[in-house]
Amino acid sequence: MTKLTVHKIGPGASVQDLGRRGWLSQGLSRGGAADRLALLEGAALLEQSPDLAALELSAMGGSFTVDAPTRIALTGAPMRASLDGEPLRWSASHLVKPGQTLALGPATSGVWSYLSVGGGIDTAPILGSRAAHLALGLGPKLETGTELPMGKDKGGPVEQILEVSDRFKGGDIRILPSTHTALFAREDLERFTETTFTRDQRGNRQGVRLKHDGAPFATRDQLGLVSEVIVPGDIQMTGEGTPYILLPECQTTGGYPRIGSVLPVDLPKAAQAAPGAKLRFAFVDRDAALAAHQSEDAQLTALKKAVRPLVRDPAKMRDLLSYQLISGVTAGRPETGDTQ
Structure with a gap:
């Protein structure tokens, strides 16, 4: 061999x-x-x-x-x-x-x-x-x-x-609402989509941390959330209100609130954002997500x-x-x- x-x-x-x-x-x-x-x-x-x-x-x-x-x-x-x-x-x-x-x-x-x-x-x-x-x-x-x-x-x-x-310098990322999106106040959701985030130095195959100026992001009664299944692409908010984009080796369950989930077609761009890269997020509905989706067979x-x-x-x-x-x-x- x-x-x-x-x-x-x-x-x-x-x-x-x-x-x-x-x-x-x-x-x-x-x-x-x-x-x-x-x-x-x-x-x-x-x-x-x-x-x-x-x-x-x-x-x-x-x-x-x-x-x-x-x-x-x-x-x-x-x-x-x-x-x-x-x-x-x-x-x-x-x-x-x-x-x-x-x-x-x-x-x-x-x-x-x-x-x-x-x-x-x-x-x-x-x-x-x-x-x-x-x-x-x-x-x-x-x-x-x-x-x-x-x-x-x-x-x-x-x-x-x-x-x-060029998917290697950050940019605009489309996300779908998650189970917890409605738990965030409307003004916080608007602030999230208006914020330019910076990819932090902290990151690995489990996920990457994002930095931002301004107040943290938190849900109502988030300490009472039940731990449930999470998957790559989910955007979790830590207890300090800092977003993490989860990547392939993320844990399988988690109790932090998830503000949204990155579209699979945009996940390579999110994963390839190097420390210092700028990222902005925009919510899309299910129809828009399906229209943008390409199976891996179709991509190949x-x-x-x-x-x-x-x-x-x-x-x-x-x-x-x-x-x-x-x-x-x-x-x-x-x-x-x-x-x-």
């Missing part, structure tokens, strides 16, 4: 797929990639299943080698990427050969970056998923010298690229259609001779020296 060797790795890196469903009642949240759209982008670039596992990297990135020619895709928060010192395009697929060093990081914007490989990271599944759950200690710990097995790659093109929207189909060849500058290609630049046959009479 081929393997990806870790030579350097930053904190918070882990193996992730789309997570494990069906365990919420047992106290295990879905987990999986913080930016699920980035996994779909990697699958589109490599023409493979989105269920395959990839490396999720945070801020610092890492360096890697392979022991066989390996197709890779780089998606999510853009990082400075290079192969043996030569820059690589982000949101694109490339070929890494044995003996070459892939270096990633630091991130130039956003939080979560992804390294997908042809065939996927093939670690042993736990409860039906290869996704690490850092809060519970599930999955391999990544450190210098870790060797990650890769599945069999069915093959496909490389040097492909996707033009993706659209991404596959958007993939195009990556045009490279021949002057900057050190491996130019390894490419087939001209192909074809000639037709006509054999050369006889007769020009008539």
